Amino acid sequence: MSTALRLVLPVYRAAAWLYPPRFRRRYAGQMHLTLRDAMADQSLPPASLASTLLRDLAQSLWKENLDMLKETASRPLLLFNALMLAALATVLALAFYAIPQQVLRQDANDPQLELVGNAALRLQAGIPVAQVISSSPEAQVNVAESLSPFLIAFDEQGHVTASAAQLNGSTIAPPPGVFDYARTHSEERLTWQPQPGVRLATVIHHLPSGGFVLSARNMREIEAREAQMGQMARLLWLAMLAIVALGTFLFGWLRPSPARVHA
């Protein structure tokens, strides 16, 4: 036997296991006999036979598995199951992203809720607003850069009465519609974007005696974690879809359609 054949034959025989089981069960014996005949044929140059076998392996393995895959995809029940599993994987991946995202977003309000609650109590107790919220330059929080929570007080008309926050050197205030909602519901929690790229987790409390207290903080870090969650959810989704596809392929590979088994 030539060196080329000595190298190719074990590969060819081992690769026979990669044919769909139905095809293998039906033809492996005949393929083996045919190969034996080809090797015994002195008119066939061994190098030519070796290259034919390698090309045959690549082409027929691909073709038979693709044929099996087409047949699998044409089985309504199997396809339905795969689609249902893909839908379930999509829902799970969305939940994997949405639930922690909501928890992260709600948690982002916690320090502001505490600050607003304390400030409201002190203001209602008659402590002057200047003592509750320091407007001194050294106490100012640059909302674009700092992650620290800050307080702003407003009168009943929504005008700033004291502020511990600045953006580009100016005092900031949310849109007037926000106060209308807080006035009727006593509290409003929202994401406020005073300028593109600056998003603040904001809590506004309406004081019974009139006026509002707002606390907010930059969401940069929270949004970075949300983006990380989104990335993980996408990877999880792709992994689950790959598992569904692989499982469907393997099922079709191992359990061919009964109609074709008896064909």
Place this chain on the structure above:
Amino acid sequence: MSLEAPLTAPVFATLLSLAQGEKHGYAIMKDARQPEGGGIAMGPGTLYGTLNRLMEQGLVLETGLSDDQRRRYYQLTESGHAALTLELDRLRAVVTANAHLGLATQERPA
């Protein structure tokens, strides 16, 4: 019969080989290597994949015969004959229609 023209080289070579009578796998492979049999080098995987599809389409059937080495034999059905005839007619028509180009009669350099 559900074959579409033109037939693939392995299908054409297999039908052509079986048109001469019942054959086992290696005999078909050997015929296919001959210039008059299509001149293609098929391996066992391609051969039995082709036979499998031709049997599913009713163009070829197993004769049920087997020799002492358990080789199975295959033969053309009437549909198989018809498919081969159609393909040969198609090829003949192509050759006839293009005869004026003089390509078919040109001798190739050795």
